[in-house]
Amino acid sequence: MDTGGNSLVSGPDGVKRKVSYFYDPEVGNYYYGQGHPMKPHRIRMTNALLAHYGLLQNMQVLKPYPARDRDLYRFHAETQQDQLRQLKRFNVGEDCPVFDGLYSFCQTYAGGSVGGAVKLNHGICDISINWAGGLHHAKNCEASGFCYVNDIILAILELLK
Template sequence: ADFVAVMQPDDCPNRRPESTQRLRVDYFYDEAIGNFHYGEGHPMRPHRVRLTHHLVVNYGLYKHLNVFRPRPASRADLTAFHSDDYIRFLSDVTPDSMQDLNPGVMERYNMGEDCPVFDGLYEYCQTYTGGSIAGAARINQGCSDIVINWAGGLHHAKKGEASGFCYTNDIVLSILELLKTFSRVLYIDIDIHHGD
């Protein structure tokens, strides 16, 4: 992990390349992502991101990438799309505290088998979403041509509820970031289920 830079928001030493130069590829990874666990038997397994990262390292692919550890997404970042009450719920709920909640609250936010409450849930959301938003910002700044965030792509979360293993919709938040610079964004979804 010693080759991972800590991303600085305005650190953009090289602007758009000449047509003969290589494309600049940014890669966002936080080693903590592999520590989160949806629960026994759940098909979503964030540790797969760590396994993918090990392939990137062991094949030496990182030598061709600008590698960054993203800052966690802030509450303000998350509420650019999500409702305040939903983000407050995500930041407060824990496996222990959910036992004291009215069952209607869990239902309201669509928390359950597909989207369980687990230790570090809010930090998980901040981590994967922070990488995607930072990547979009780097494109906006002209610092990068391609951005990779294997932890991201959780496109089913809705404005005020979780859905389809997704708690915060980093895709929508990234598109909102890109729309600060670009008038249109083409989003191609290759998941078997279309995004929300």
């Protein structure tokens, strides 16, 4: 079963798999702060490697739609009121710092994971990649482990539809 472009040979059966790759070039511009181990610019470097090795031509490259508030709230509690007082309560600080564009960053990485789940659910692809995602430490009411939004849970909720 040859599907033409935007596919990779995978597995011993030699069947081409349709691959959706979610990437927003802006994601590498976010900065957690000096000395913080989380470095979103590495996502840009990964994309450059994929391009250099000619792998992007075998995938459908998509810019993720930002996750909507209602998508984010499917797992996470709303935390916008009394922001300064709430930062400590929701574990936002040294481990999970506030930085310029934080909410947009969360919308981008969560949007890629939810978008990938939608494509998988509709049979549009066999494999979905979102290097910006996988930030699975976030709890439903607090940030944790460099993670603000648990995009894995959001993608699973989408897959379960």
